[in-house]
Structures are given as C-alpha cells and as structure tokens.
Amino acid sequence: MKILVINGPNLNFLGIREPQHYGNETYEDLCRLIRDHAQKRGVEVEILQSNHEGDLVDAIQSAYGTAAGIVINPAAYTHTSVAILDAVKSVSVPTVEVHISKVSEREDFRQVSFIRSACIATITGRGFQGYLDAMDLLLNGGEKAL
Numbered sequence: 499m500k501i502l503v504i505n506g507p508n509l510n511f512l513g514i515r516e517p518q519h520y521g522n523e524t525y526e527d528l529c530r531l532i533r534d535h536a537q538k539r540g541v542e543v544e545i546l547q548s549n550h551e552g553d554l555v556d557a558i559q560s561a562y563g564t565a566a567g568i569v570i571n572p573a574a575y576t577h578t579s580v581a582i583l584d585a586v587k588s589v590s591v592p593t594v595e596v597h598i599s600k601v602s603e604r605e606d607f608r609q610v611s612f613i614r615s616a617c618i619a620t621i622t623g624r625g626f627q628g629y630l631d632a633m634d635l636l637l638n639g640g641e642k643a644l
C-alpha cells in the first residue's frame with residue numbers, strides 16, 4: 499500500500515515563510531517526519547511538492563491505480579483550483595486535505611476550499627502533525643471522524 503503526499507506552492511519555503519503561521523521547521527523536516535511515520539506504520543510513501551498547478555494535477559493523476567490514499571496540502575490552490583478538484587474526483591482515491599495553519603481563523607478568501615467536497619476529511623491547524631494524522635486516517639480506513 500502506498501500513500502502519496504502532495505504539497506502545493508510555497509510549501510518548499512517552510513521555515514522561511516511566515517513562521518507565525520507555519521512555524522520554524524523546514525520542508526525537509528516535514529519530509530523526514532512523514533518518512534519516519536510511514537516507516538513506523540509500515541507503509542510506502544511518496545512525497546511531492548510543486549509550485550505549478552498542472553504538476554499537482556499530474557501528481558494526483560499518478561495516484562490512479564498506484565496509491566491507496568492521497569494526503570494533499572494544495573496551499574493557495576485550495577482557494578482557486580477547479581482543476582485540482584476535478585483531478586481528485588477523477589482518480590477516486592481516498593484523499594485527505596491538510597492545512598498547517600488554522601485557515602478558519604484567517605482571511606475570508608481562505609475560507610473557500612474547492613477540493614474539500616472531494617475529500618474524505620480535512621485537517622487544519624495542527625501544524626506538521628496534521629500530515630501524520632491524515633496518513634493514520636487513511637490507514638485506519640477513513641472511518642475515524644476528525
């Protein structure tokens with residue numbers, strides 16, 4: 499069983515960008531945490547990051563027939579991208595939406611999520627731990643309400 503973890507624009511700048519929202523740990527720290535957790539849970543993981551919408555669509559499509567679940571933080575594309583929503587709907591792979599910050603307490607434009615309706619759950623405001631919780635949710639069959 500493989501879980502695909504996809505990160506959108508500017509998440510490669512974790513540790514540099516807006517630490518008041520995203521903390522001081524880097525993207526490499528996040529990847530290490532995810533890989534360690536996957537090893538502990540005995541699951542294969544693939545981690546991708548791109549600043550480009552089409553690359554994220556390609557990454558989601560690559561899950562078709564190859565991944566049992568997707569963990570995705572579409573970052574700013576959460577609030578704008580019909581293409582990413584359509585990609586998740588196309589592949590029918592259980593998908594969990596993750597945001598590091600508590601988007602519900604931020605600007606109005608962050609209250610819209612195009613992808614949310616296609617996801618089995620959304621996790622926000624738990625920092626990097628949210629990615630691990632999303633992996634656990636997928637591994638537990640998605641039945642645990644978050």
Ligand code: DQA
Pocket residue numbers: 507508509571572573574575576596597598599600601608
């Ligand atoms: C984010 C929240 C988005 O609104 C923002 O554009 C991001 C990161 C988060 O992880 O909290 O880039 O997805």
